[in-house]
Amino acid sequence: MHINWATAVPFPDYPDPELQKELRRRISDATDDDLLAAYLHWTENRIxxxxxxxxxxxxxxxxxxxxxxxxxxxxxGTHFSLRYLKAHDRLRDAMLQACDASSAAAREARMVCDQLRKLTTGDLSAHYQTGPNDEQAPAGRLGIVMDQLGRIESELRSALKAHRDAMHDVALRERDLKSFIASEHSVAVEDIHAMSPAMFEQTVAALARRDGHTILRSSGGSRDLGADVITMAPDGSRVVLQCKHRQGGRGKVGSPDVQTLNGTARPEHKADIVIAVTNGSFTKPAVDFARNHDIRLLDCSRLRRWATWGEPLLSVVGIGEAGGNDVSTGWWSPA
Incomplete structure (x- = not known):
């Protein structure tokens, strides 16, 4: 084998001269194949x-x-709890997948190292002559590990960035919501509780106008046939609203009122969307009847979302994404 004994790396001065002699002899007997195989093996171990x-x-x-x-x-208990939880769950799922994948990659890498160490005592020249490019060989599997680590790290960074972006988005929406609540466009539910029934109807009409609805009727009367407010939504839908005010927000709207609305809203008023709205609540029979007859119920909690927070009416009652607001409510978009 061609070896430069005058290299800058000195031959070790072993205490035992026999050992030193045996090492020199073996190195002198080594072939170019032995040298290359040994260097390849050493390099593979380092990698x-x-x-x-x-x-x-x-x-x-x-x-x-x-x-x-x-x-x-x-x-x-906040309006953005669902957004927080969705972002949290997405990140946790990504972390669990990354945890499993990184553990598997680490086990594979340790296994490669162990197998390479075991090869040290074998015939390295024969090993590299028979299959140095075999993907099943220890070093051949290093490329798979390297690809896995790159993918896992990329997915980890992507999941963390997506979570940070989601939290940043929530923070901006919280800021915008606070700004809207402080504006003249927001109507506090506590103020609604203190209104008269007639003022409540007018407020409902004003809130619909705020959403970009065209107001066709702004208040009811003795001959309203169950329709206190009638609007044309931005998408062209005809919306009929029955308003039931409860002083102080105490009291429930029963099934008879909802049945009356059902009997007139579509036949008499040609409604596409029928909504019963109250600052109180609805009885269970009323809820069951409304569900069976495609009538949307807007109780005190939903009224807060609409009147105070500025979420569009049709979104509050669960109809589409409801755009077309005249007022900027930057915090709101479908969850």
Whole structure:
């Protein structure tokens, strides 16, 4: 074998001269194939060790991130709780997948290192002559590990960025909601509780106008046939609203009122959308009847979303994405 004994790397001065003599003899007997195989093996071990450390580091990082996700507080009782929870669940699912994938990649990397170490005592020249490009060989599987780590890290960064973006979006919406509530366009439910029935009807009409509806009737009367407010929605739908005010927000609207509305809204007023709205609540029979006859109910909690928070009427009652607001409510969009 061609070897430069005058290299800058000195031959070790072993205490035992026999050992030194045996090493020199073996090196002198080595062929070019032996030298290349040994260097290849040494290089593969270094690469395998580096990627094994990288796999272990990624596994540890994913585990820490998963701990952080599990430690996040889940806000409840706010309008944005659903957005928080959806973003949290998406991130946790991504973290669990990354945890499983990174653990598998780390195990594979450690296995490659172990198998490469075992090859050290074998015939390296024969090993590389028979199948150096075999994907089942230890070093051949390093490429798979490297691809896995790259993909896992990319997906991890993407999931974390998506969560940060979602939290940033929620923060902006919270700011916009607070700004809207402080504006003249927001009507507090507490103020609605103190209104007269006639003023409540006019307020409902004003809120619909705020949403971009064209007002066809703004208040009812003795001959209103169950329709206190009639509007044309931005999409052209004819909306009939029956308003039932309850002083102080106390009291329920029963099934007879909803049945009366059902009997006139479509036959008499040609309604496309029928809504019963109250600052109180509805009885269970009223809810059951409305569900069976495609009548939308808007109780005190939904009234707050509409009047105070500025969510569009049709969105509040669960009809489409309801656009066309005249007033900017930047916080709102479908969850």
């Amino acid at each position: 395998a060790a580096a990627w094994s450390r990288a796999a272990n580091d990624l596994e540890d990082e994913v585990a820490r991130e998963l701990e952080h996700v599990d430690a996040l507080r889940k806000p409840l």
